Amino acid sequence: MKRSRLLPTVSCLLFCTLASARAQEIPGILPPGLKLPRITLLSMGGTIASRGDTRLNVTNYGGPGAPRVDPEHWVADLPDMALVAKITTEDFRPPQPPPPAPGTAAPTGGAAGGTTSEQLYKVARRLQELAADDTVDGIVVTHGTNTMAESAWFMNLVVSIKKPVVFVGSQRPWTGMSGDGPLNMLNAVRVAATPAAAGKGVLHCMNQNINPARDVTKLSAYRMDTFSSIDLGVIGVADPDVVKFYAEPVRRHTFKSEFNIASLPADPKTLPAVECVYAYTEAPGYLIDALTERGVKGIIVDGTGAGSPTGGPTGQTEAIKRAQAKGIVVAVTARTRGGRVQDTPRRRESGIIPADNLTPEKARMLLQIALTKTTDPKELKRIFDEY
Amino acid sequence: MQRLPSRLRRAFAFLCFATAAVSCAANGALPTVKLFTTGGTIQSKGAHRGKLSEYSDGRVTPQELIDDLPELKTVAQLEVVEISNIGSGGMNADLLLKLAKGINAELAKPGVAGAVVTHGTGTLEETAYFLNLTVKSAKPVVVVGAMRPFTAISRDGPFNLYNAVRVAATPEAAGKGVMVLLNDTIHAARFVTKNNTYRIETFVARELGPLGFADSDRIAFYRTPLGRHTATSEFDISKLESLPAVDVVYGYQEASPAPIEALVAAGVKGIVLVDGSPSFAKAIALAQSKGVVVVQSDRKGSGRVLLSERSAGRGLISADNLNGQKARILLRLALTKTTEAKELQRIFNEY
Numbered sequence: 001m002k003r004s005r006l007l008p009t010v011s012c013l014l015f016c017t018l019a020s021a022r023a024q025e026i027p028g029i030l031p032p033g034l035k036l037p038r039i040t041l042l043s044m045g046g047t048i049a050s051r052g053d054t055r056l057n058v059t060n061y062g063g064p065g066a067p068r069v070d071p072e073h074w075v076a077d078l079p080d081m082a083l084v085a086k087i088t089t090e091d092f093r094p095p096q097p098p099p100p101a102p103g104t105a106a107p108t109g110g111a112a113g114g115t116t117s118e119q120l121y122k123v124a125r126r127l128q129e130l131a132a133d134d135t136v137d138g139i140v141v142t143h144g145t146n147t148m149a150e151s152a153w154f155m156n157l158v159v160s161i162k163k164p165v166v167f168v169g170s171q172r173p174w175t176g177m178s179g180d181g182p183l184n185m186l187n188a189v190r191v192a193a194t195p196a197a198a199g200k201g202v203l204h205c206m207n208q209n210i211n212p213a214r215d216v217t218k219l220s221a222y223r224m225d226t227f228s229s230i231d232l233g234v235i236g237v238a239d240p241d242v243v244k245f246y247a248e249p250v251r252r253h254t255f256k257s258e259f260n261i262a263s264l265p266a267d268p269k270t271l272p273a274v275e276c277v278y279a280y281t282e283a284p285g286y287l288i289d290a291l292t293e294r295g296v297k298g299i300i301v302d303g304t305g306a307g308s309p310t311g312g313p314t315g316q317t318e319a320i321k322r323a324q325a326k327g328i329v330v331a332v333t334a335r336t337r338g339g340r341v342q343d344t345p346r347r348r349e350s351g352i353i354p355a356d357n358l359t360p361e362k363a364r365m366l367l368q369i370a371l372t373k374t375t376d377p378k379e380l381k382r383i384f385d386e387y
Numbered sequence: 388m389q390r391l392p393s394r395l396r397r398a399f400a401f402l403c404f405a406t407a408a409v410s411c412a413a414n415g416a417l418p419t420v421k422l423f424t425t426g427g428t429i430q431s432k433g434a435h436r437g438k439l440s441e442y443s444d445g446r447v448t449p450q451e452l453i454d455d456l457p458e459l460k461t462v463a464q465l466e467v468v469e470i471s472n473i474g475s476g477g478m479n480a481d482l483l484l485k486l487a488k489g490i491n492a493e494l495a496k497p498g499v500a501g502a503v504v505t506h507g508t509g510t511l512e513e514t515a516y517f518l519n520l521t522v523k524s525a526k527p528v529v530v531v532g533a534m535r536p537f538t539a540i541s542r543d544g545p546f547n548l549y550n551a552v553r554v555a556a557t558p559e560a561a562g563k564g565v566m567v568l569l570n571d572t573i574h575a576a577r578f579v580t581k582n583n584t585y586r587i588e589t590f591v592a593r594e595l596g597p598l599g600f601a602d603s604d605r606i607a608f609y610r611t612p613l614g615r616h617t618a619t620s621e622f623d624i625s626k627l628e629s630l631p632a633v634d635v636v637y638g639y640q641e642a643s644p645a646p647i648e649a650l651v652a653a654g655v656k657g658i659v660l661v662d663g664s665p666s667f668a669k670a671i672a673l674a675q676s677k678g679v680v681v682v683q684s685d686r687k688g689s690g691r692v693l694l695s696e697r698s699a700g701r702g703l704i705s706a707d708n709l710n711g712q713k714a715r716i717l718l719r720l721a722l723t724k725t726t727e728a729k730e731l732q733r734i735f736n737e738y
Contacts, residue, residue: 209594215609232609233578233596241693246578246595247610250559343604356607385605 037137037193039085040130041185043071044115044123044151045093046144048170048181055177059222062173065099069174077174078182085193088136092123115147117268120154124261131161138164138192140185145169145218145226149204152213153362156202156253157369157387158261164197165254167204167213171224180207180224187238194243200235201253210236212249214387217337217359231338231357252386259369272371274298276360279335283310285319292322298329298367301352302360307332307341324351329375331367331384333360343381353380418500418556420463421493423486424449425514426472427507429533429544439585442536446472452505455537456545463500463556468493475507475532478514480630480719486514487521487624494524501527501555505548508532508581508589511567515576516713519565520720520738525618527560530567530576534587543569543587550601557606563598564616573599575612577738580688580710593689594708615737622720631656631722635711638662638686644670651679656726657718661711662686675702680726682718682735684711702728707735 043049049069052061062068071089074081081087094114123141130136143151152167159165168188170181188205191197202213207225215229236245252258265271273296277287291299301309301316309316309332320330331353334341341354355363363384370383424430430452433442447455449467459465470486471477490502506514515530522528531551533544551568554560565576570588578592599608615621632655636646639662647670650658657680660667671681683692684706692705699705706714714735721734 229596231596233592234594235610237594237691239691239693244691245613247575247598247612250599250608250611340600340602340607342602 036084036086038088038135039189039192040088040090040136040139041071041074041189042090042123042126042139042141043074043093044119044141044143046142046148046169047173048142048168048185049074049093050173051175052173055175058172058176061175064097068093068096073174074185078185080186081189084186085138085189087189090126092119092126094119115144115151117271120151121261121264121268123151124155124158127155127159127161127165128261131159131163136163138166138194138197140166140168140188140192142185143167143169145171145206147361149213149217149227149359150361150365152202152204152216154365154369156213157257157366158259158264159202160255160257160260162199162255164192164194164200165202166192166197167202168206170206171222171226183208187243191236191238191243196245197236197243199255200245200248203235205238208238209234210238210243210245212253214249214251214253214358214362217362257387259373264369264372271368272297274300274364274367274371276300276302276364277316278360279303279309279316281310283316285310285314285316285322288316288319288323292319292326292328296328297371298331298364299323300355300360300363300367301330301332302335303332303341304335306336306339307334307347307354320350320352327375329353329367329371329377329380331355331363331380333358333363351377353377353384356384358384417461417463419498420465420552420555421490421499421502422449422453422465422467422552423470423489423502423504424452424467424472425470425475425478425482425486425504425506427475427505427511427532428536429505429507429531429548430472431474431536433536433538436538436540439535439539442538444538447537448472451537452548456549458549459552462549463552465552473507475510475514478507478510483514483517484624484627484630487518490518490528491521491523491625494522494526494528499526501529501560503548503551503555504528504530506530506532508534508569510712512576512580512590513712513716515565515567515579517716517720519576519616520620520622520717521624522565522617523620523623525562527555527557527563528565528617529555529560529573530565532569534569534585534589546571554601554606559606559608562611562618563608564612566598568601571601572597573601573606573608575610577612577614577616580713620738622723624720627723630719633657633659633715633718633722635659635661635715636667637711638664638667640664642666647671647674650674651677655679656722657682657715659684659706659711659714659718671703672701678726680704680718680722680728680731682706682714682731684709684714686711699732704728704731704735709735 050062051067071091148169166188168184170184172179174181184206191205204211204216206227211229215232216227218226219228220226235247275291275296303309311317333355340357343354430447431442432445434444449469493499511532529551531547535542547569567574567579569590574592574597578595579590581589582591583589598610634650634655642664644666651674659682661684682704685692691708694705721731
């Protein structure tokens with residue numbers, strides 16, 4: 001507690017003098033005997049690790065062959081981190097594809113959309129190692145923003161850890177004008193270095209707000225206040241004076257989770273396949289049939305309103321029955337995003353699992369993991385109630 | 388921020404609730420919930436069903452409230468304590484102390500599982516926060532109101548009251564401090580504020596959000612508030628008959644310092660500034676020189692107040708992210724303990 005209060009103060013005092021300092025050179029003016037928290041900064045890439053060709057390029061960066069920001073660059077570019085933590089970097093980015101042949105267009109799409117279960121496994125295993133590593137006090141993971149909520153949720157479910165794990169990214173590339181990356185990263189490191197951040201599950205910190213991995217989701221394509229816990233709220237803030245927590249999550253996570261990366265199928269390719277289907281006026285059932293024929297183990301239907309698939313002879317409800325007859329588990333989320341899918345007598349009779357207030361992509365991950373343990377609807381319902 | 392480790396606090400909360408739960412299980416009965424009524428729109432009648440404002444055509448007695456909701460019989464055994472039957476604008480220190488003492492007396496009984504308080508919505512957040520600081524129990528306390536009177540079309544009161552009693556009878560609601568329930572949403576008294584003059588979704592916790600929801604299938608909690616409250620609060624009102632005078636001054640362009648000067652002349656013990664103005668500087672210095680404590684809040688409605696070292700050095704207290712009316716409640720209680728700036732700032736940091 002004392003340390004966490006002292007450091008921001010020192011950091012404020014020295015902000016200007018240090019701006020020109022070299023990476024991780026600890027200035028002699030820090031109080032003697034002060035032990036900085038040891039933070040591992042683990043890169044899974046993302047916009048925060050991307051460079052644009054100009055400062056105004058905040059939309060068309062990255063891609064095969066494009067220059068990237070290596071973890072060492074962050075440390076060099078952001079000397080302020082040296083005042084709040086002793087940083088060790090680790091690089092878990094996927095290998096970069098070669099640049100496109102001359103005259104061909106580079107493929108579009110953000111880096112985060114390409115996160116694979118192999119990468120999630122690698123990072124989860126590493127986090128599990130770091131949990132037992134006495135030389136590490138907290139971990140920051142960078143990630144592209146598009147699917148970072150899913151990745152953070154995966155870690156929240158399968159890594160047994162009490163020390164802080166904080167996911168961070170940015171909406172503008174590291175080189176962008178008024179880029180949010182540097183302050184996001186500094187604050188994520190501060191949160192990871194805060195004792196009160198321990199035991200609260202995997203956290204997310206961007207735009208000075210701290211959200212739990214379970215509830216946070218991306219709500220805006222480009223704005224910097226994109227991450228929100230929708231109808232819940234932030235649990236804390238990273239203000240210049242102090243990192244302050246106002247609430248803690250209630251649902252099971254990390255060290256309270258019954259799941260662990262070590263007990264999942266060793267090969268991520270053998271994780272039960274679960275896919276998502278969207279509901280809308282006249283949404284056809286044959287998309288669900290296609291997944292059934294493909295042999296998936298679970299289907300998430302992102303229902304209208306309170307979690308309703310479409311009806312009618314060609315609708316989703318009939319296709320769900322056909323899927324269930326083949327042993328496929330079906331869970332429903334609410335496309336309204338705010339609000340829980342409730343347990344009603346009719347839904348219970350239908351055997352469809354209500355996915356609480358999870359987004360479909362998070363319900364998918366929980367179902368994938370839950371299906372490694374059970375296919376019993378009652379037990380699956382319990383899992384969705386508790387996590 | 389938290390003095391006790393959260394596990395210890397939770398264990399304590401559970402123990403308190405378990406005592407009540409076990410004793411009612413022994414009788415094979417529903418949990419006993421005490422209903423404290425103070426009045427408000429939920430206990431107001433309008434001249435006709437279309438009257439959604441300016442309804443002052445009679446009060447609803449506690450018995451009418453209960454008779455109106457036979458469904459409550461399946462949730463809890465209700466026992467009524469009537470404190471008042473007034474609009475929330477009339478709430479005052481005498482009634483607050485009477486209410487808090489009444490709740491403490493009832494919750495101290497092993498057979499009581501929790502308490503529900505009816506209240507007008509206008510100042511509901513102030514009373515809820517006062518109780519959050521002064522109730523000496525981890526048992527659930529839920530403050531409830533309505534945006535539409537007892538007589539109105541599509542009135543929200545019955546479902547709000549029904550859900551409030553459900554939450555007060557829920558073991559998981561213990562140890563979460565005083566809660567506010569309207570519109571199916573469970574809010575922490577510390578975070579919640581009234582955000583709209585007439586809509587039924589008026590109560591929000593701007594950046595922090597609700598703790599959970601009272602849905603038909605279950606009471607679903609997602610958050611536990613941190614910070615000190617109820618059973619871990621240091622404030623003791625058992626021997627208090629009054630509270631120190633603290634008033635609120637609003638800041639805006641060219642705001643006159645006259646209100647501050649007038650409050651100092653009237654002998655208040657504390658002033659909460661909702662935002663500020665350069666024109667306040669002299670009056671604030673005068674107030675402080677006379678021993679009046681000045682707390683800085685903000686009119687934006689979310690976000691913490693960060694004081695410059697100079698302001699803090701002059702004894703100004705940051706209200707953290709409390710709005711003016713809640714900072715006033717905390718300052719009134721804090722001034723029963725200390726007038727020392729450092730200690731007051733600790734209190735504003737912890738509650």
